[in-house]
Amino acid sequence: MIEIGFIGAGTVGTALAVRLAEKGYPIVAVASRSRSSAQRLASMVAGCHIYSDGQAVANAAQLIFITTPDDAIAPVAAQLNWHSGQSVVHSSGAFSLDILEPAGRAGSQVGGFHPLQTFASVTYAIENLPGSTFALEAEEPLLSTLKELAGALDGHWIELRAGDKVIYHVAAVFACNYLVTIVKLATDLWQTFGISSSEAVRALLPLLGGTLNNLDNVGLPHCLTGPISRGDLGTIRKHILALKEAAPSLLPAYRELGLQTIPIAEAKGKIDRHRAEELQHLLQNLD
Numbered sequence: 001m002i003e004i005g006f007i008g009a010g011t012v013g014t015a016l017a018v019r020l021a022e023k024g025y026p027i028v029a030v031a032s033r034s035r036s037s038a039q040r041l042a043s044m045v046a047g048c049h050i051y052s053d054g055q056a057v058a059n060a061a062q063l064i065f066i067t068t069p070d071d072a073i074a075p076v077a078a079q080l081n082w083h084s085g086q087s088v089v090h091s092s093g094a095f096s097l098d099i100l101e102p103a104g105r106a107g108s109q110v111g112g113f114h115p116l117q118t119f120a121s122v123t124y125a126i127e128n129l130p131g132s133t134f135a136l137e138a139e140e141p142l143l144s145t146l147k148e149l150a151g152a153l154d155g156h157w158i159e160l161r162a163g164d165k166v167i168y169h170v171a172a173v174f175a176c177n178y179l180v181t182i183v184k185l186a187t188d189l190w191q192t193f194g195i196s197s198s199e200a201v202r203a204l205l206p207l208l209g210g211t212l213n214n215l216d217n218v219g220l221p222h223c224l225t226g227p228i229s230r231g232d233l234g235t236i237r238k239h240i241l242a243l244k245e246a247a248p249s250l251l252p253a254y255r256e257l258g259l260q261t262i263p264i265a266e267a268k269g270k271i272d273r274h275r276a277e278e279l280q281h282l283l284q285n286l287d
Contacts, residue, residue: 005029005061013067015125111138
C-alpha cells in the first residue's frame with residue numbers, strides 16, 4: 001500500500017492522517033512548523049516518524065500531502081526537491097494545481113484533495129471527516145488513487161477543473177461560514193427580548209437540525225418553509241416594521257436574503273408569478 005507523508009499537522013492534516021491510518025494506509029512521516037502539532041499527529045498514528053523539515057518527508061513517502069495553511073502551500077512546493085515516481089497533493093479548497101507547479105516540473109504527479117467539511121478542532125475534524133465529499137483535481141493514475149482514498153474515508157468525490165475551484169470554495173463559504181453568521185444575527189435579535197446568546201443558540205439548534213433534515217430528505221426547493229414560501233405579505237410587513245424599530249442595521253440582509261428566497265418559493269409552486277412580484281416590490285422598497 002502506498003506510503004503517505006504529511007507536511008503540515010493542523011486540523012485537516014491530522015484528521016486525514018488518523019482516518020487513513022485507521023483504514024490501513026501507512027502514514028510514515030510528518031513535519032510541521034509546530035513541533036508540538038507534529039508530535040500530536042504522530043502520537044495518534046502508529047509508525048509515523050517526525051521529521052524536522054518537509055524535505056525529509058518528501059524523501060520518505062510516495063504520496064505527500066501538503067496540509068499547511070493555504071498561503072504556505074506554494075512556498076513549500078517551490079522550496080523542496082521533488083522527483084518522478086511520487087505524488088504531491090494539497091488540500092486547499094480555493095487553490096488549484098498551479099501552486100504545485102514546481103513539483104510537476106520535477107516529474108511528480110500533482111493533485112488536489114479537499115474535504116468539504118468544517119473543522120473547528122482536531123477532535124471534531126477527526127469525527128466529521130468520514131462521509132464527507134472530497135473535491136478532486138488530478139490526472140490519472142493519481143486521480144484513481146485519490147478516488148480510492150475518498151472511498152476509504154466512506155466519502156463521495158467530485159472532480160473539479162482548475163476554473164471551478166474558487167466558485168466551489170465560495171459555495172462552501174455560503175453553506176458553512178455564513179450559516180454561522182446568520183445564526184449570530186438571529187441570536188442578536190433574541191437578545192433584544194432578554195435571551196442570552198448561549199440560550200438562543202440552544203433554542204435554535206433543533207430548528208437548524210430540522211432544516212438540515214428537511215434539506216436531506218425533502219430536498220430543494222420543497223424543503224423551504226416560512227412566510228416567503230407561503231407568499232405571506234402581511235407577516236413580512238410586520239418583520240420589516242419590527243426590524244426598523246429593533247435592529248435597522250439588519251434590514252439590508254433581510255431584504256437580500258428574502259429576494260434570493262423568492263425564486264425558491266416559486267420553484268416550490270406555492271406562490272405564483274404575481275405574488276412573487278408583490279414580494280419583490282415589498283422587499284425592494286423597504287424605505
